[in-house]
Amino acid sequence: MRKVIAGVLIGVMSIVLIGCGVTAKTIKQKTQNTRPDVFTEIKNDDSPAQGFVTLAIKANIKTPLEGYYLFESKDSMCGKQCYPFIINISGQAESWKVDGQKEILPSYDKDGKTSHDPEAGKGIKYVLEKKIQLRAGTHKVFLRLPNEDYFKELEVTLREGKTYTLEFKPIYKYKTQPTRIPAFKKGIKEYEVYLNNMHI
Secondary structure, three states, X not given: OHHHHHHHHHHHHHHHHHHHHHHHHHHHHHOOOOOOOOEEEOOOOOOOOOOEXXXXXXXXXEEOOOOOOOOOOOOOOOOOOEEEEEEEEOOEEEEEEEEEEEEXXXXXXXXXXXXXXXXXXXXEEEEEEEEEEXXXXXXXXXXXXXXXXXXXXXXXXEOOOXXXXXXXXXXXXXXXXXXXXXXXXXXXXXXXXXXXXEEO
C-alpha cells in the first residue's frame, strides 16, 4: 500500500514539475525577440499605411515604496526609478522601462472609513503608453511583468486602416485587515484587457 501511495505521489510531483518546466520554457521563449519585423514604434497620429493598423498599448501598475516588504530582494523593482514591461507581439519582443511617479491617494474617505480604492496609500505609479504600427490581421500578444513573476497571453484581430487601443488594467490581490478589499501593496493578481474599451 505504501509503495502504491509513494508511486502516486511521485507521479503527481512529476506532472507538477513538468508543468512548471513547460511554463518556464514558454515564458523564456516569449521574452526573446525572434522576429524584428512585426511592429514599429511610432510617435505621430498619422493614419496607418495601407495594410497596417495603429495600436496604442497602455498598461499600469502601482507598487509600494522601495524597502516596504520585509526581506525585500535587492533585485526587486518595486519603488525603483524604472519598472519593466515586456511585450511580445507575434514573435517580436520589447522590454519597455517606465519611469515611476510618487503617488499618494487618501487611505480613508470623507466619512473616515477605509477607502475601497485599490490604489489608496503611498506608492509609485508606473504608466506604460506606447504607440506602434503593425500589419492588419490576427496577432498573439504576450505581456510579462518580470518583477511580479506574472504574464498574460491573448489574441487580437485588427482590421486594416483602423486605430486601436489595447489597455491592461490591473486587478490587485486582496488584503484582509481591516477590510477585505483589493490593495496594490499585496501585488498584482491579474490584468483585465480591453480593446477599444471592450473587455476581451
